Amino acid sequence: MSALSPFRAILCGVFVATLMPCACGMAQTASGEERHATSRHVVIISVDGLKPEFLFRHDLKLPAMRGLMKQGTYARGVVGVTPTVTFPSHTTIISGVTPSRHGICSNAHPDNDGHLVSYARYSEIKSPTILDAVHGTGLTTAAIGWPVTVDAPVDYLITPQAPDGASPLARQISFPDSLRAVDDDARSIWASLIIKRYNPNLMLLHFNDLDRMEHKYGPDSDEAAQTAQRIDARIDAVIVMEKALNPDATIIVVSDHGFAPLRHDVALSVPLREALDANGTSEAGSDKRAGRRFLVWSTDGSAYVLVPDARDRPFIQTELQRLKNRDDMGIDRILSETELAQAGGCPDAAFMVGMKLGWGVSGAVDGPAVRDIAHGGTHGYLPDQPSMRSTFIMTGPDIAHDHDIGIIDMRQIAPTILHILGVAPEPGMVSALGVSGHVRAARSSADAR
Ligand SMILES: [Zn+2]
Numbered sequence: 196m197s198a199l200s201p202f203r204a205i206l207c208g209v210f211v212a213t214l215m216p217c218a219c220g221m222a223q224t225a226s227g228e229e230r231h232a233t234s235r236h237v238v239i240i241s242v243d244g245l246k247p248e249f250l251f252r253h254d255l256k257l258p259a260m261r262g263l264m265k266q267g268t269y270a271r272g273v274v275g276v277t278p279t280v281t282f283p284s285h286t287t288i289i290s291g292v293t294p295s296r297h298g299i300c301s302n303a304h305p306d307n308d309g310h311l312v313s314y315a316r317y318s319e320i321k322s323p324t325i326l327d328a329v330h331g332t333g334l335t336t337a338a339i340g341w342p343v344t345v346d347a348p349v350d351y352l353i354t355p356q357a358p359d360g361a362s363p364l365a366r367q368i369s370f371p372d373s374l375r376a377v378d379d380d381a382r383s384i385w386a387s388l389i390i391k392r393y394n395p396n397l398m399l400l401h402f403n404d405l406d407r408m409e410h411k412y413g414p415d416s417d418e419a420a421q422t423a424q425r426i427d428a429r430i431d432a433v434i435v436m437e438k439a440l441n442p443d444a445t446i447i448v449v450s451d452h453g454f455a456p457l458r459h460d461v462a463l464s465v466p467l468r469e470a471l472d473a474n475g476t477s478e479a480g481s482d483k484r485a486g487r488r489f490l491v492w493s494t495d496g497s498a499y500v501l502v503p504d505a506r507d508r509p510f511i512q513t514e515l516q517r518l519k520n521r522d523d524m525g526i527d528r529i530l531s532e533t534e535l536a537q538a539g540g541c542p543d544a545a546f547m548v549g550m551k552l553g554w555g556v557s558g559a560v561d562g563p564a565v566r567d568i569a570h571g572g573t574h575g576y577l578p579d580q581p582s583m584r585s586t587f588i589m590t591g592p593d594i595a596h597d598h599d600i601g602i603i604d605m606r607q608i609a610p611t612i613l614h615i616l617g618v619a620p621e622p623g624m625v626s627a628l629g630v631s632g633h634v635r636a637a638r639s640s641a642d643a644r
Contacts, residue, residue: 239399240447242450250586273586293539324621453574467489496583
């Protein structure tokens with residue numbers, strides 16, 4: 196690429212955003228050579244926090260997504276992973292396995308001092324993904340704003356996190372931090388630009404603004420509704436560009452989790468610490484994390500509880516059970532290590548606490564144990580909560596029109612994408628949704644977790 200190319204690319208991106216796209220029959224590769232568009236094109240658009248219920252609300256204007264449903268196949272809901280949190284969910288969407296296998300346990304993980312550090316680097320994902328499967332096949336890939344993709348094997352990559360060493364494109368285009376791909380409008384422009392210029396076979400695109408609005412104002416707020424409508428228009432712009440180049444492209448819209456209104460935030464560490472202080476004398480175990488006998492690792496509507504020394508576990512378990520019996524703690528369930536493994540959660544924790552809807556876990560270690568929330572929303576509850584279900588819509592050649600496939604398993608999305616691209620699934624992936632002639636639901640596999 197010449198030194199001027201980035202400027203041309205940016206200008207092109209502006210035109211893409213403001214004018215009708217040009218219906219190019221050819222695409223240029225990064226090296227400048229022209230290549231005919233093929234039918235092997237898939238665009239996956241994730242709308243963070245898009246509850247399927249949004250799609251059935253008649254007060255919302257969502258013409259792009261409703262058009263995809265009319266022209267394609269959609270799920271009533273997607274059963275997600277433990278926990279129903281953004282980074283583990285997005286990693287399951289591209290890997291087809293649970294967090295216990297891909298290793299992205301939440302959005303961030305505790306370091307040795309107990310401070311949470313965001314997952315960012317693709318190398319932190321322990322299982323192969325569709326990006327690995329596609330890499331080396333001759334097909335090209337792009338990812339814009341997709342979590343945990345720093346240093347991913349992607350040809351055209353704009354990460355939502357620190358771009359150091361992130362990608363050929365990120366290295367070539369130097370942005371001030373404020374212009375990193377953190378804004379949905381920017382992500383939409385970048386997606387259209389990359390499609391127009393490079394025509395990748397597989398694009399992952401993540402829109403994040405709806406999640407932010409739902410956290411701040413709640414899933415039923417006007418702010419969330421307006422944001423969903425604005426994202427719908429961005430989806431339309433990307434589809435128009437993709438279809439101009441690849442009329443037979445497969446378009447998939449997904450989300451990572453549902454949402455629920457939040458009314459109370461519980462600092463679980465506070466009563467656990469008080470109980471330990473009252474108990475006081477136990478010297479069991481060497482502390483693994485900066486002197487902590489336990490660590491509450493919040494995943495919003497749930498929390499991992501780490502107990503470094505196994506001898507402390509009975510005491511912590513008793514205390515958690517005691518807290519569960521209190522009405523003012525909002526605890527729904529306590530999963531043992533074995534139950535957590537069965538639920539596909541990460542293996543480091545001794546327990547996972549699942550909260551009742553409306554209750555969240557804060558990471559606070561002091562202050563009041565319970566704080567009331569005036570308005571807002573959260574997710575991260577255990578995935579069998581129906582309100583945590585996410586979205587799946589798919590259109591493309593041979594995909595049935597206006598077809599409701601009921602409830603599906605999030606792990607089925609990755610092998611389905613590989614099937615469409617004609618790429619072999621990675622070992623350990625579940626079976627794809629049937630896509631020959633029409634997509635069939637595989638309800639049984641949603642249960643076989
Ligand atoms: Zn999310």
